[in-house]
Structures are given as structure tokens and as C-alpha cells.
Amino acid sequence: MVDVNKTIFFLNREQEEQHAQDKAKKLNLPYIDLLGYPLVKEILDLIPEEKVRQLEILPYLKIGNNVKVGVVDPSSPDVASFLKSLEATTKRKYIITLISHTSFLYGISFFAKFRKQKEALAAQGVSAEAEEKVDITDLKSAAEAAKKANTTRLLDILLFGAIKLNSSDVHFEPRETEFVTRYRVDGVLQDVVILPLPQYKSLLSRIKFMAKLRMDITDKPQDGSFSFLGPEGEKVDFRVSIMPSAYGESVVLRLLGQERSILKLEDLGFRRDAQVSIREAISKPHGMILTSGPTGSGKSSTLYAILLELKKPGVKIITLEDPVEFKIEGIEQSQVQPDKGYDFGEGLKASMRQDPDILMVGEIRDLETAETAVQAALTGHLLLSTIHANSAPAVYARLLEIGVRPFLLSGSINLIMAQRLVRKICPYCKEKYTPQPEIWKNVQAVMAPVKSRLNGQIAKILDDPSPELIHGVGCPRCNQTGYLGRQVVVEILIPNDIIENLIAKSATISEFEREAARMGMITMEQDGLSKALVGTTTVEEVWRVTRG
Numbered sequence: 001m002v003d004v005n006k007t008i009f010f011l012n013r014e015q016e017e018q019h020a021q022d023k024a025k026k027l028n029l030p031y032i033d034l035l036g037y038p039l040v041k042e043i044l045d046l047i048p049e050e051k052v053r054q055l056e057i058l059p060y061l062k063i064g065n066n067v068k069v070g071v072v073d074p075s076s077p078d079v080a081s082f083l084k085s086l087e088a089t090t091k092r093k094y095i096i097t098l099i100s101h102t103s104f105l106y107g108i109s110f111f112a113k114f115r116k117q118k119e120a121l122a123a124q125g126v127s128a129e130a131e132e133k134v135d136i137t138d139l140k141s142a143a144e145a146a147k148k149a150n151t152t153r154l155l156d157i158l159l160f161g162a163i164k165l166n167s168s169d170v171h172f173e174p175r176e177t178e179f180v181t182r183y184r185v186d187g188v189l190q191d192v193v194i195l196p197l198p199q200y201k202s203l204l205s206r207i208k209f210m211a212k213l214r215m216d217i218t219d220k221p222q223d224g225s226f227s228f229l230g231p232e233g234e235k236v237d238f239r240v241s242i243m244p245s246a247y248g249e250s251v252v253l254r255l256l257g258q259e260r261s262i263l264k265l266e267d268l269g270f271r272r273d274a275q276v277s278i279r280e281a282i283s284k285p286h287g288m289i290l291t292s293g294p295t296g297s298g299k300s301s302t303l304y305a306i307l308l309e310l311k312k313p314g315v316k317i318i319t320l321e322d323p324v325e326f327k328i329e330g331i332e333q334s335q336v337q338p339d340k341g342y343d344f345g346e347g348l349k350a351s352m353r354q355d356p357d358i359l360m361v362g363e364i365r366d367l368e369t370a371e372t373a374v375q376a377a378l379t380g381h382l383l384l385s386t387i388h389a390n391s392a393p394a395v396y397a398r399l400l401e402i403g404v405r406p407f408l409l410s411g412s413i414n415l416i417m418a419q420r421l422v423r424k425i426c427p428y429c430k431e432k433y434t435p436q437p438e439i440w441k442n443v444q445a446v447m448a449p450v451k452s453r454l455n456g457q458i459a460k461i462l463d464d465p466s467p468e469l470i471h472g473v474g475c476p477r478c479n480q481t482g483y484l485g486r487q488v489v490v491e492i493l494i495p496n497d498i499i500e501n502l503i504a505k506s507a508t509i510s511e512f513e514r515e516a517a518r519m520g521m522i523t524m525e526q527d528g529l530s531k532a533l534v535g536t537t538t539v540e541e542v543w544r545v546t547r548g
Helices: 013-026 049-055 077-090 101-123 128-132 139-148 151-164 198-210 272-282 299-310 344-352 367-378 392-402 437-453 456-463 497-504 509-518 524-533 539-546
Strands: 057-063 066-071 093-098 167-174 178-185 188-196 222-229 235-245 248-256 287-292 317-321 332-335 358-361 382-387 413-425 430-433 469-472 483-493
Touching (some): 013 093, 049 057, 049 101, 057 077, 057 101, 066 101, 077 093, 139 151, 139 188, 151 167, 151 178, 151 188, 151 235, 151 248, 167 198, 188 198, 198 222, 198 235, 198 248, 272 287, 272 299, 272 413, 272 483, 287 299, 299 317, 299 358, 299 413, 317 344, 344 358, 344 367, 358 367, 367 382, 382 392, 392 413, 392 483, 413 539, 437 524, 456 524, 483 524, 483 539, 524 539
Parallel strands (some): 066 093, 287 382, 317 332, 317 358, 358 382
Antiparallel strands (some): 057 066, 167 178, 167 248, 178 188, 222 235, 235 248, 430 469
């Protein structure tokens, strides 16, 4: 590096950036390398292009009323004077960050890029404002919009489409020369669009930036979150999971609170006798209510629906969640942060010191959380939680496997649920059909043990040797799937003396399941088939979910 007429020349980029970092440290200023940074037009437009070029300054991030500005020469009086006058006229605060000259050149290249895009649209008779309006009604229109979008707008389009189509997740999966975007709609992954791999780098950088993740980490998993304004101006929260794969980093975005509001138990699809059992269990002043199922089986929605019924003046409710999916006024909700030592176990101990009447713990994962939860249920608290198990009877075996002592479980559990979500028949393309004889015989065999517990309408259908059922044939409104929306299928187990004896001897899953069947428990499969018989879902959908 030599100094010639006060101009500094660098042998390489690393040397230039190191010099910029040293200079920033000397001036007590933050530093950033903007090369590869996901710059967007809305931020660049905060300062006129001519001033950007003249003063070698570059706006790159806006947080509230604060705008971060990359500056090549922070000591310039012209820069200080301009930013001061800009603060007075715009009522924003401009925060200086030192950047290298290469970072600045990278930034101003975007001005030319955005200008060319605008000119190209004008030549086609399309205004820049028109480009912002995207009409997404199905997977096909989402794919078309994504193919037309420039790199900067691509992520916005795909997130916008996910919200419009009521997706629960967005998957970005890189391949050798391309990447595929898929939406999970009503529990089923559906391909949206396949795009060239080079576009993925910019999209990935922007996701990492929005989720406040490390740009330089590519070989380890990362988790984060961000918020995005939806089609109606509503804020939608996204949970981000990134992990390395064979062709780059794979990304899954989970949309939180997509239901927009908390539903009642009956709206979720719980049959009437199940609602009665749940309400009886939560009316008790203490004890545990547990629900089980895999990720995406609606457990959180069920617990929120219960909390809504329990919320009343004079009752203190505390929840521990990861993350907080719905915010409920009048309930103290705490988000655990395991990476900072604040996990469900620690949070539950702290919550007990707050003297709550009702506790909700997002998940029981380990012995510490399980035993603290049981102790809370035995000492006058009503506790709601979830646990991973394949069936309601298997929850007991799972708690024993975790290490909970049998004598603690005895008398501490009011009710156990296991649930899944099945797709509902699309109301716009439903039609009657007659199932194949072998399928119908299978349905009758499965339903025979609980036939006497079902209503007369269902029992009558089961007696018909060739009944008429309902399915969806596919239409644009359901993306040709025949399904639209989802509902819960559930099995409910209420402890009795025999269950308590099985707990005491640390029985196996099969022993708990045999006793549940003897008690006449309606399984998830049977609950689902009863819904298929009355025309809200299909036999095939129930078996897809419960037989897997």
C-alpha cells in the first residue's frame, strides 16, 4: 500500500476493508462491508442519487425513524452539513457507518439497475406503481408473478403469495442448477415455482438480513424470525430455519398466526362429546391437560382455544412459548430463549413464583420440565402443555420414558388428547360418489367397536352396504386438490383406576392402548372416519394422516 497525492491504493479487497475497519475504529464509528448486502430501492431512495454520488454516502438500512448511512469520508464537513439539514426536513435520524470505496461503488450500481428497470417498464407502457400490484389467487398465478419479478422483489412476491394462499410454511430448496419454492397448504407441500440458482443467493441474503442471522455462516444451522406486511397491510411473523444441504443452504419459513384469530373448540372441528370432556377437565382447579401430536398438528391452536375459555377476571394465566404465536390480551405470555439459558424448565420455575392460577407450557421435552409441571398440577395449578407422542395412551409411556416417577403421575393428569389435522372437502367442487366395496368393508370394520357411541345418522350410514359419500373433484379455488381448509381429528383419554395401576407398574404403550380400547376411546382414525361419513373430509384423507 502506497500513498500517492493523498490517494490510497490497495493491492486487494481484503487490504481495503481492513484499512476501512482500522479507520472506523480510530474514529469510534461502526463499520460495514456492503458487498453482497441486500440493498432495496425503498431505502436507496431516501437520499437523492446526485447527493449520494457527490458526497459518497449510501443509505442501506431503515429502522423506525433511524436510517443507517454508509459514508466513505465521515470527516467531510459537507457530509455532516447535508445529513444535519436532511434530519431537519425529514424528521429522521441519520446514523453514520464507515464503508470502503468498493462498498460505495457496489451500492451506487443499484441506482443504475433500478433506473433501467423503470425505463423498461415505461417502454412497455407499465408504470413502476403497477409493478407493485400483484394479483395472486392460486399457485399458478404465484408462479407467474415470481417468474416476472426482479431479484429485489422476488422474496416479497413469494411471501405475499404464501399469505394470500393461507400457507403454513414456505420451503426454499436449492438443487444443482436451480431452486424450488414450495408452499405447505392445508398440511401438504405443493411446488410453486422453479427458478435459476443464481437468484437464490440474493434471496437467501435478504432472508438472513431480515432475520438478523450471520451472513458469513453457511455450514451450520441458524434460526431467527422477522415480520412482513401482508396484502392487507397486516403484520405477519415468520420463523426462519436455515440448514446446510448438498447444494447450499435450505430455508424453511413458518408463518405464525396465519389463522388471523383464535378459534373456538367447535370451530376447530372437535366433536360434541370431545368438547364436553375437555370443558369438564379444564373446569377443575388443578391438574394437567396434555395434547400430543407431531409438528403442525394444531396443538397450539387447541391450547389457545382452551385459554380463551379459561380467561376471565380474577384469574392469572401465564404462558411459556417458543415462539409466542398469538398475543392474547389479559394473559402474561413469555417467550423462552433456550440459547440464553431460559428454557421451559427455567421459565416454569420462575412462573411458579408469580402465583398463577393457570399455566401453559409450550412443550414438555425433558425430565426437569416434566417433573416441575407435574408438581405444579399437584399443588393447586391447572397446567396445559404439549408432548410428542403418537397417540393419547402413548403419552403415559412417553412421560415414564422421560423419567417421571410413577407416583407423581398418579392423580396429576385430568385429560390427555392426541390430534392430527385432516383437510376439509372443498365446498366449491364437492360431489357424491360410492366408495369401492373393499374400502367400505375396511371402514365398517374400523368403526364397528365404537358404532354404539356414534350418533344415529352415522350408525345408519354404516349399515348401508353401498352408501353415497362426498369428495372434491378439484377446482381453481382449491388448486385442483379437492380440499380447502383443515379440521382436527382427536382421541381423548381420561384416567381411571386401571390406568393408574398401569402407571404404577410403568406399563408399556401397548398395555395403555389396550386399556384405552377397552374403555371405548374413539381413536383419531375413528373420529376422522366419522367426519368422512358426514361429508366434511374423505376416507383417503383420514387414512393418509392417521395411517401415514
